[in-house]
Amino acid sequence: MDLFNFQTPRSIPELIAAKNSANAWLLAGGTDLIPQLKEDRRKAETIIDVKKIAAMTNISAEQDGGLNIGAAVTATTIAQSEIVCASYPALAYSVALIGSRQVQNRASLGGNVCNAAPSADAVPALMSYGALANIEGTKGKRSLMVEEIFTGPGRTVLEQDEVLASITLPALPENTAAVYQRFTPRREMDIAVAGVSSRITLDANSKIVDAKIALASVGPTPLRAKAAEMTLIGEVPSLKLFEAAGAAAASDASPIDDTRGSADYRRHLVSVLCRRTLASATKELIQGDLP
Amino acid sequence: MPSISLTLNGRSVSGEVETKTLLVDYIRENQKLTGTHVGCDTSQCGSCVVHVDGKSVKSCTMLAVQVDGSEVTTIEGLATGEELHPMQEAFRQNHGLQCGFCTPGMVMSAVDLVAGNPDISETEIREGLEGNICRCTGYHNIVKSVQAGAKAMGG
Numbered sequence: 001m002d003l004f005n006f007q008t009p010r011s012i013p014e015l016i017a018a019k020n021s022a023n024a025w026l027l028a029g030g031t032d033l034i035p036q037l038k039e040d041r042r043k044a045e046t047i048i049d050v051k052k053i054a055a056m057t058n059i060s061a062e063q064d065g066g067l068n069i070g071a072a073v074t075a076t077t078i079a080q081s082e083i084v085c086a087s088y089p090a091l092a093y094s095v096a097l098i099g100s101r102q103v104q105n106r107a108s109l110g111g112n113v114c115n116a117a118p119s120a121d122a123v124p125a126l127m128s129y130g131a132l133a134n135i136e137g138t139k140g141k142r143s144l145m146v147e148e149i150f151t152g153p154g155r156t157v158l159e160q161d162e163v164l165a166s167i168t169l170p171a172l173p174e175n176t177a178a179v180y181q182r183f184t185p186r187r188e189m190d191i192a193v194a195g196v197s198s199r200i201t202l203d204a205n206s207k208i209v210d211a212k213i214a215l216a217s218v219g220p221t222p223l224r225a226k227a228a229e230m231t232l233i234g235e236v237p238s239l240k241l242f243e244a245a246g247a248a249a250a251s252d253a254s255p256i257d258d259t260r261g262s263a264d265y266r267r268h269l270v271s272v273l274c275r276r277t278l279a280s281a282t283k284e285l286i287q288g289d290l291p
Numbered sequence: 292m293p294s295i296s297l298t299l300n301g302r303s304v305s306g307e308v309e310t311k312t313l314l315v316d317y318i319r320e321n322q323k324l325t326g327t328h329v330g331c332d333t334s335q336c337g338s339c340v341v342h343v344d345g346k347s348v349k350s351c352t353m354l355a356v357q358v359d360g361s362e363v364t365t366i367e368g369l370a371t372g373e374e375l376h377p378m379q380e381a382f383r384q385n386h387g388l389q390c391g392f393c394t395p396g397m398v399m400s401a402v403d404l405v406a407g408n409p410d411i412s413e414t415e416i417r418e419g420l421e422g423n424i425c426r427c428t429g430y431h432n433i434v435k436s437v438q439a440g441a442k443a444m445g446g
């Protein structure tokens with residue numbers, strides 16, 4: 001690791017001014033960045049600590065019932081937040097998968113998103129809740145759907161002067177449930193070979209009116225499984241339907257072969273996890289066994 | 292070089308550090324507190340766990356400059372004089388260690404884990420210690436120690 005400048009801005013405008021220079025990197029928990037610096041996989045001239053910016057370390061309820069989570073809020077805070085556990089349980093569950101307790105005490109939601117790993121565990125849940133990434137830079141603010149910010153492994157649309165300020169989770173309609181599951185060879189401290197988050201919304205007749213399915217570790221970025229979603233809309237939940245959605249999700253995936261799993265194996269995992277997450281989400285909404 | 296001030300084991304310390312100095316190196320080299328160990332140096336094993344503002348963290352994956360203004364506690368900060376902290380005493384009574392290399396990290400993780408939870412279950416302990424690796428004990432006595440320590444601490 002080489003020497004670098006270290007800055008601790010106290011406000012978002014100060015942060016943006018500091019980031020607007022070559023080779024400046026934000027440091028939140030550092031659980032991705034510090035190992036990268038130690039292994040010289042990243043060169044930094046300036047490191048900017050975001051954890052002292054109050055606006056980025058808060059969770060606050062939005063007027064319309066949604067929730068705003070500052071980019072620097074830790075996984076531990078999110079997993080223990082009553083409002084997240086009650087309204088967005090798939091997110092509370094997925095941040096609690098990140099590394100171990102000591103990692104979660106440091107790791108931030110914004111870091112999980114901005115590190116842009118295809119395997120990032122918090123991202124599929126955010127995508128299936130329809131979360132927005134609120135970005136700020138020298139030219140102003142913009143908000144994108146979380147899935148729109150990834151351009152490749154480790155790469156995002158953020159410009160050099162831009163930072164992720166917060167994530168907004170929209171208010172969810174009645175009768176909505178989401179579930180994330182991942183597959184890892186070891187139970188913990190491991191990277192997902194595949195992960196699926198499924199969210200469904202049912203109408204009064206138990207028909208699926210909205211579905212958002214997001215996949216981890218099966219493409220260069222986290223992906224929406226749009227073909228799988230299409231198979232669900234307008235249908236009544238059933239095991240057969242979820243089998244079909246799983247098969248569609250496997251074709252939505254574009255995995256590679258690597259040491260953690262072959263592409264074929266990953267597609268198989270996607271179909272299984274898709275079916276299982278849909279079935280558990282449905283269980284939260286409808287009593288009794290699925291037809 | 293930036294200068295940092297922090298409370299280390301209840302004592303105010305300050306001084307200059309290079310920006311790239313890891314917290315664990317600051318603790319071991321600058322402060323000469325060698326109870327905090329380095330096993331993997333990659334955030335896996337947990338032998339470097341200390342508390343920053345009361346929360347367990349892996350000090351091999353933090354910069355010293357990040358703790359400016361914080362309270363840091365290492366294994367040396369747990370005992371009161373000659374009297375061991377209840378979690379240390381529980382490890383001693385229950386044979387929660389063999390070679391002892393992982394022990395400082397285990398104890399620091401355990402103290403954070405059981406705070407406010409005197410009746411913590413075996414499952415919660417095993418899950419809570421997933422970031423701490425021990426190559427000697429097989430964990431059985433560590434779990435027993437943490438359970439006893441939790442009771443003794445009274446939450």
Ligand SMILES: Cc1cc2nc3c(=O)[nH]c(=O)nc-3n(C[C@H](O)[C@H](O)[C@H](O)COP(=O)(O)OP(=O)(O)OC[C@H]3O[C@@H](n4cnc5c(N)ncnc54)[C@H](O)[C@@H]3O)c2cc1C
Binds near residue numbers: 030033099
């Ligand atoms: C032992 C271990 C196990 C892990 N296990 C998992 C796991 O199971 N699942 C998983 O998903 N991850 C895992 N991780 C990876 C990591 O912990 C998470 O991705 C974490 O959420 C990163 O957050 P951070 O705050 O530490 O990010 P940092 O390391 O601080 O930052 C990560 C990247 O995002 C950038 N960044 C941070 N905040 C912002 C912002 N607000 N705006 C713009 N850019 C920003 C940084 O510049 C950096 O490039 C693990 C890491 C370790 C060390």
Ligand code: FES
Binds near residue numbers: 328331334335340352
């Ligand atoms: S030395 Fe820090 S976790 Fe192993």
Ligand code: FES
Binds near residue numbers: 387389424
């Ligand atoms: S007692 Fe030897 S590593 Fe745990």
